[in-house]
Amino acid sequence: MEEVEVNLEEQFEAKVAKDIRIEPKDWMPDAYRKTLIRQISQHAHSEIVGMLPEGNWITRAPSLKRKAILLAKVQDEAGHGLYLYSAAETLGASRDQMIADLHSGKAKYSSIFNYPTLSWADIGAIGWLVDGAAIMNQVPLCRTSYGPYARAMVRVCKEESFHQRQGFEIMMTLCNGAPEQKKMAQEAFNRWWWPTLMMFGPKDEESPNTEQSMRWRIKRFTNDELRQRFVDMMVPQAEFLGLTVPDKDLKWNEAKNGYDYGQIDWDEFWSVVKGNGPCNKQRIQTRVKADQEGAWVREAALAHAEKRAQRERQKAEQAA
């Protein structure tokens, strides 16, 4: 028995090393399965909780076009949540259990959504920065070793790049607009810049899961590599918009062909992860409320489907 296990593990490692996708029915180490369930469900939860800060502005969007785009965008996030929950289900997790874990605080989601959206410019800043960071994190996941996750990410990434363009366009409109609009844009940028850099996760030396995930090809780049790429991509865009990056230590480093940036406030990061961000409680309470208030609807749908099935069975029996 033990020998078989060793063999399977070797075959698995060999497949991963050759970039052959692992599929739901293939053998996989328990730890690989657990890591994936944790990561995919966290990702799904982030999509669902992420609907709330942006959803906060749907009813106040300043034009019909912006309203339609924002609503479509937030609806896309629900769709992403749905395909990610489905991808996690292929690993044996149930959607109900994953949602219960989110509501109890056992499962995490991206901390960025624990910050409030205070002005319309926040909707631009989230699209531009937060979706920009998400794309940076997610594009490599289109090549992740687990098949259903990789395929879900291909769809997610296509839509995310549309979202990011929309966010940038909102920022551009504000930055080219009246002084109060430009001020609104800068103020939102100031609040979202640092939390966005935190989205890439802790520094490499403090990231407990990175090494194993890189070896299993779930992850393709380290947190710090992705963070550096993001900074290098965003600084010129901020300059193009005429916005000032809120980092006095930001400086081009010719030798590394990238920007040096200031110290991230890791105390703030860990504090928000632990539940002390400005909106952690509010976000979970909102999700729990929607779930509780929707319970009777889900029960009714099940009860009706059961009644219908029973009638069909009776009809079939009578006909026989």
Next chain:
Amino acid sequence: MHNHENAPHLHEQHFNTPVQEYAPEVKQLVLDYTLQLADTSFILGHRLSEWCGHGPVLEQDMALSNIALDLIGETRSLYQYAAELEGKGRAEDDMAYLRDTVEYKNPLLVEQPNGDFGDTILRQFIFDSFHFFFLKELQNSTDHRLAAIAEKSLKESSYHIKWSSEWVIRLGDGTEESRKRIEKAIDNLWPFSGEFFMMTATEKALLEQGVIPDYSQIKQSWDAHVAKVFEEATLAVPQNVWMQSGGKEGRHTEHLGFVLTELQYLQRTYPGLEW
């Protein structure tokens, strides 16, 4: 979910056909009526958009947003047309964001609060059962643009009416609690179901011009559809209910003022800016 590049509700200008020739007084009637239709779809679309992120289950959260998006798309086509008819250089957003409560001409039903999922479903069912049969007829309007908008929206509406009818059936013939809730919704909202069929002076004049269909025929289709769905849902159609009206003439319930306050906030706080 969407192929955004082709999503019609995200495009700038929905129709490019020119406005047909009208005598000034008829043109005013068509304009007033177009605004009434736009206000109706807009306020209901806005109400549905309040659900986004708070639905009872992910799939239905998405369905509610889909319907909201369809209605907002229809709204844009109609406000754009109204702006063209008016010809004073105003645009769709001026119509939506810079008119006050008494200028809005939507029937009272669509401004009623979302309540619980049962209230939202019943409000949608009453509306869809009108909207679907109405659009079918409006396709034959002598006004080419309204006919074209109706044709486009009818496809979407045929999905909406299916969705809300199925939910009325599920909730009516589901659990004891769902039945109680949908009955409460019927009780609350039925008085707003009659206004769709009460013709205002504007509507009577446009009926004569062949611009809008005869509502009495639509009422027959509405009655038949409601009866069929309620029967399947094991629900009773209320009889002899006093019907509220006034929305189509700008006399609203207290809810609309708050809806407009919220949705017009940025345009009112920072007048005249591009967003």
